[in-house]
Amino acid sequence: MMDRAGRLPLLGILLLITMLIAAGCGGNNKAGNGNAEPSNAPSAEPGNDAEAGSDxxxxxxxxxxxxxxxxxxxxxxxxxxxxxxxxxxxxxxxxxxxxxxxxxxxxxxxxxxxxxxxxxxxxxxxxxxxxxxxxxxxxxxxxxxxxxxxxxxxAGQSLLVKKGSAIRGLDDVTKDTKVVGVKGATSIKNIEDKVEGLRVQQFENYQEAFNALKAGQGDVLTTDNAILYGMTKQDSNYEVVGGTFTDEPxxxxxxxxxxxxxxxxxxxxxxxxxxxxxxxxxxxxxxxxxxxxx
Amino acid sequence: MDFTSAYSRDNLSFLLEGFGLTLWLALLAIIFSFVLGCVLGIIRYAKVPVLSPIVGLFVELVRNLPLLLLIFFARFGLPELGVSLPPFWAAITALTLFEAAMIAEIVRSGLNSVDKGWVEAARSSGLSYGQTLQQIILPIGLRRMVPPIVSQFISLLKDTSLTVVITLGEMMHHANIVMGQNSRIVFPILLLVAFMYFIVNYVLSLFARRLEARQT
Amino acid sequence: MISPDILTDNWDLYLEGIRNTLSASLLALAGSFILGVIVAIMRITSFRLLNILGAVYVEFFRNIPLLLVVYIFFLGLPALGLTLNGFISGTLGLMVYTSAYIAEAVRAGIQSVPIGQTEAARSSGLTYTQTMRHVVLPQAVKIVIPPITNQFLNLVKNSSILSVVSGFDLMYFGDIVNSYTYDTVSSYAFVAVFYLILTIPLSIASNALERRLLRSG
CATH class of the missing domain: 3.40.190.10 (Periplasmic binding protein-like II)
Structure with a gap:
């Protein structure tokens, strides 16, 4: 049901993509021959000083x-x-x-x-x-x-497991342990740094992460102990183990x-x-x- | 499995509250995307210089991306570009743009399906292009578009569930909170949620089928 | 505005995401096609019970959100004793959901072949299977291919649902890159580009097929 004119926009998008990729490669080259300056910094700044009004x-x-x-x-x-x-x-x-x-x-x-x-x-x-x-x-x-x-x-980061789990602390967590957490939380980086090769399954929020843990999608849920204690009150089949391994003020x-x-x-x-x-x-x-x- | 504690009064009213927001989201997005989709579809059909290719580019771009990406972008990307919308309106924006692109395609192919002979006859009998569009093409084309557009509305209602990723408090988010109470109620809650979506969508699809049957 | 370093620094994450999105899409594609044809056949046979079962299947999965289907696999099945990870749950959900649409397309295609032709074929001595194979299916396939291509386009886009259940797909990693770098626009822009690379060829194919059908029909 599409006439010939309909093909043009699709070709237009292809062109756009090519341009974007070209831009990506170009930028790559620049980073390659120039000094490795952190390019994230400039993008973070404008948002901050833009609001400098009297209000x-x-x-x-x-x-x-x-x-x-x-x-x-x-x-x-x-x-x-x-x-x-x-x-x-x-x-x-x-x-x-x-x-x-x-x-x-x-x-x-x-x-x-x-x-x-x-x-x-x-x-x-x-x-x-x-x-x-x-x-x-x-x-x-x-x-x-x-x-x-x-x-x-x-607070401090800790581990939540189902009661009776073999995992009693951070030492029991290996790269093959199924760990769940929440996107954007510091706890993900912490544990991935501490356990080499570990990959945390990340969810949008604590509710989804806890639901995944309860469904057996993970062996451990990691985040601040304060939040984990709240989860144990929500479902007493789960417990916090191993004490804290970071300070989370x-x-x-x-x-x-x-x-x-x-x-x-x-x-x-x-x-x-x-x-x-x-x-x-x-x-x-x-x-x-x-x-x-x- | 524990159906009695799953379907407690508190849980039911909490889920209904979420479903209310789901329906409200869908209704607003249906209205906006229908209007926008028709306008875009007609512009693309009419082959206006400059404008039609731009609309075409927009429609194809949006149609070929996942809605989830548009939702994330409207919520977290737009503020970086200086457009900051409350979560509810970010969701409406993403849903509207995505569904409007789909509807624009339905409208355009509906208009294209109108027999060229009719158009030529109208033009040679002295009607202007605008008059032909308004009096011949649109009335015939629109009738053919109605069933696919209603199916698109069903898709839209289902698609609102994707806003769970920006925690709006619609049906799916509320279902997640309720399911967190206890593992034994997960399955009963999923069934109930399915049932609620199903009822509304099934009624809509029966309606679409009746419209389709009336035409033939 | 779009910082290329986001892509170069996180290339391995994006690449893994693309790989998983592709495998999920291809697996779901093959599965939903087989499942869809089976359900379509259930709906047109002369067994009343199969007709009903096929209709219930199609109506149920077409009228509930894809996310819910995925949740049934990801959160619901464990309650029944079967735990499948995010990637598998997402792919299965995608497969079952899409198969309902494919079943409808296949059924419509088969039923679009005039009944007179079937009758003529049968009365000229062909068996039911022969009639299907030599008369009905060749015509139906031509009608069915464009809507199915379109479903596959939807399938690739819908595979982003895996990100909600931590299925390690393109959308998931784009989101992770975003949460590490705080550069939302760039992180998502590259996700968009990769999706377009996957979907645009499908879009072009689907349009071309539709045009050819119109011309020959």
Whole structure:
């Protein structure tokens, strides 16, 4: 049913592809004879300084009289949407509420938007959310893209297995172990670095990863212990083994160049800790008192 | 397998909430992609200089890519290019562009299937090209397009499930959350979800078949 | 805007993705063709029970999302004691889903051959199998090939579903490259280029076949 004219666009696309590939090869050559400069850096910059207007995120928050926080909806203990009530609850949510209360005087002036490990950075940088309170580990790599508050939770990476599994710790994980994890999480790189030749099966979010583990698609699910403990509460046939093998300090991420908001958030964290409110929130979700090391 | 705890009231209402969003997504994307698809299809059929080849390039490009890639791109790629859409509208954009390209092809081949003799007769009886298109080609062609377009709408409703990758909270995402409660309810939940999609799509396909039967 | 280093630095990942996408597509293609022909035959035989079974199969799989079919293999079968990995679940899901469409195309092709010809062939002494082989199938094949080519085009695009169940296909690795490099536009642009390289030839073939059919018909 296609006339001769219909062939032209297809040929056009072929031409486009050829051009793109040519561009790819050209770039390759350039990298080959020139010095090996990291080419990722320039692409990361424009997003950051483009927003340098008088309109700060903090003033936007006060203007709309509402704080928009990016939180997890699928992570028990930290941010979980309850199928029954439709409410989102967890440690991160309580922290977000405290920030809303401090900034706007009312903890209900808070809008929660669902983020995943993969979506949270783009959403923050394009202004969909004011800050990220979503089990986010502070890393040097991420500090290039966003700013972080003081640490508000100390987690560490660990392993979740079915009760009775032969895997008791990281030493039992070999390159043939079926490990599942979540795209965009630091935990993937950590374990792939520690176990040579290992390939993690990655999913879009924790719910899909946990469902895959439960279906027997993996022997181990790896991520921060805090998240794993939440999964054991969801299904008691699973347990966390082997202790932690990394430090995963959680911070609240804020767009670059918003010093006033970072200061305000740090004040909230300090106040929560000095008033004992932090310990109360910690005990409410994690079930024990925080270790007193800070 | 545990059907009773799978089909608890909380779970059912949570799944229905997800299905509501699925239907809403599909409805909006159907409306937008139908309008856009018709416009693109007619432009490509009419062989307008410059415009038609551009539309042709766009249609072929989108039609030959996986929808999943378009969804990812609309969600994570567009913000890098300075266009940042809320997740719901990113999904609508990807679905609309993809399905519009499919509909444009249906429209164009529907118009092409109109007997050239009719067109020539209309033109020689003094109608302008625009009049011929409006009074002869479109009415005849449109009737032939309706069944494939309805099938495309069915595809669209099914395709909304792919937005699970950007966690919108539609049917599939809610199903994933419910299935996480307990391994014994996975199969019953999958069955129920299949049933819900099936009912809506089957009714639509019966409707398409009736339209088809009326024509012949 | 598009940084070529993304491609050169992650070439091995892209290549593995392409390889898996190709094998998933080819396996699903062969499987769905065989399955589709079997179901089509079920639908046109004179056994009522087979007719019904064939119709239920086609209607069920054409009216539920592909992702759900894949989930049935990936998450559902383990509940029944059979665990298949992401690649196999995805490929099987793709195969079963596509076979329903192929069954419909094959059935329509066979039924488009006028019944008078079959009757004439039978009354001139040919058996049912001979009639099918020498009269019906040669004509049906010509009609069936364009829609089936089109289904194969869809199949290659749909193989991206493997990425959702960690099936290590092109889309999966494109996504992984994105999550490592934070350069979304480039990561996905190269994924797009590779898909187009696979789909455009199929698209051209499908259009050419359709044209030829129109001309000869």
């Amino acid at each position: 700060t995120v903090l003033s936007q928050i006060t203007e709309r009289d509402k704080l928009i926080a990016g939180v997890k909806f699928d992570t028990k203990l930290f941010g979980l949407k309850d199928p029954g009530s439709g409410n989102v609850e967890g440690f991160d949510i309580d922290i977000a509420k405290a920030i809303a209360k401090k900034l706007l005087g009312d903890e209900t002036k808070l809008e929660l938007k669902e983020v995943t490990s993969k979506t949270r950075m783009p959403m923050l940088n394009n202004g969909e959310i004011d800050l990220i309170v979503a089990t986010m580990t502070v890393t040097d790599e991420r500090k290039k893209e966003v700013d972080f508050s003081e640490i508000y939770f100390n 959680y911070g609240i991420a804020i767009k670059k160049g918003q010093a006033d908001l970072v200061t305000a958030v740090n004040e909230v964290i300090a106040e929560l800790k000095s008033s004992g409110e932090y310990d109360r929130i910690y005990e409410k979700w994690i079930g024990e008192k925080p270790e007193t090391k800070q």
